[in-house]
Amino acid sequence: MSAHSHPGVLPPHPESATLEGRNKLMGFWLFLGGESVLFGCLFATFLGLRGHSDDLLAKNPAEFFDLTTVAWSTVILLVSSLTSVLAILGMHKRNTKQIYLWFTVTVLLGLSFLGLEIMEFSNYTNHDSFHFTQTAYASSFYTLVGFHGAHVLFGTLWISLLLLQLTRKGLTVVTAPKLYVAALYWHFVDLVWVFIFTVVYLMGKVA
Amino acid sequence: MASHSNESHAVDYKKAKSKHSAKLHYLTFSLSMILTVISFYIVGNIIDPAREYAITSWTFGLPFITLLAIVQALFQLIFWMHMNEKGHLFPAMGIALGGFIAFTAVIATVYWLGW
CATH class of the missing domain: 1.20.5 (Single alpha-helices involved in coiled-coils or other helix-helix interfaces)
Structure with missing residues (x-):
């Protein structure tokens, strides 16, 4: 807090140096709690419906889930989570170049994850004729995994816009909390994916 | 960075702290990778049609990969999402x-x- 007396010099933890920044952080954690509830309910729906579709069209996902693609998606998202924390380390060192570099890598990895997911979904619908409206199970699969994909898309857009803002306003006690919570969001998206690859793909492959 | 004169002690403090936490972030990454590989390996082994060298059954595999996911999630929460601060x-x-x-x-x- 003492750094406030030196205008132009960022305090050691610029994200929590102001009351607004601290409130933003706490509010964002509460939002992540709400996001957990959202994804928890989607997981619950998915698990409840799995193996309970009487429909003759019900497909056994073990036949077409491609674990190689899922493994690549997992590695991509995991590395992107690391790069976003490296960006925050750069922010703590007041190294704007590092923020640009690592967040840009994060966004690019997020986009490649989305590319893989789009390829995967189009394979399922075109090649395996596993459609959103086919069975309740299919709906719950696409809703859960697709909702996660939508979060990745939103994250890439959000981080890109923040980088744009950083070029205009520089690293200040106003922009730092935004970058910090965007990184938190990105970690959370990666954390949800850990459960998706375990519960949806790995467990789906065996059941 | 060195051009500013009145930030020296803050920079030293930051350098020491970020060096320390960078290590923990890389550790979290390695651990996440290892746990992920183990999960994929276990499932790959269970669904292997040959199964002659199956090391595990699903009764063990299911709770085990769930546990690995939870451990990985906790590490990411604590270190990557700074809950340890x-x-x-x-x-x-x-x-x-x-x-x-x-x-x-x-x-x-x-x-x-x-x-």
Whole structure:
């Protein structure tokens, strides 16, 4: 807090140096709690419906889930989570170049994850004729995994816009909390994916 | 950075701290990778049609990969999402409450609909 007396010099933890920044952080954690509830309910729906579709069209996902693609998606998202924390380390060192570099890598990895997911979904619908409206199970699969994909898309857009803002306003006690919570969001998206690859793909492959 | 004169002690403090936490972030990454590889390996082994060298059964595999996912999630929460740093009581309460409700929803559905 003492750094406030030196205008132009960022305090050691610029994200929590102001009351607004601290409130933003706490509010964002509460939002992540709400996001957990959202994804928890989607997981619950998915698990409840799995193996309970009487429909003759019900497909056994073990036949077409491609674990190689899922493994690549997992590695991509995991590395992107690391790069976003490296960006925050750069922010703590007041190294704007590092923020640009690592967040840009994060966004690019997020986009490649989305590319893989789009390829995967189009394979399922075109090649395996596993459609959103086919069975309740299919709906719950696409809703859960697709909702996660939508979060990745939103994250890439959000981080890109923040980088744009950083070029205009520089690293200040106003922009730092935004970058910090965007990184938190990105970690959370990666954390949800850990459960998706375990519960949806790995467990789906065996059941 | 060195051009500013009045930030030297803050920079030293930051350097020491970020060096320390960078290590923990790389550790979290390596651990996440290892746990992920183990999960994929176990499932790959179970579904292997040859199965002559199957090391595990699904009765063990299912709870085990669930546990690995939870451990990985906790490491990422604590280190990547900075829960180990000071002033995280309310965030911890928020996310724990969310996690608890999510967990209850999953358990309830799985229990009632049978699995």
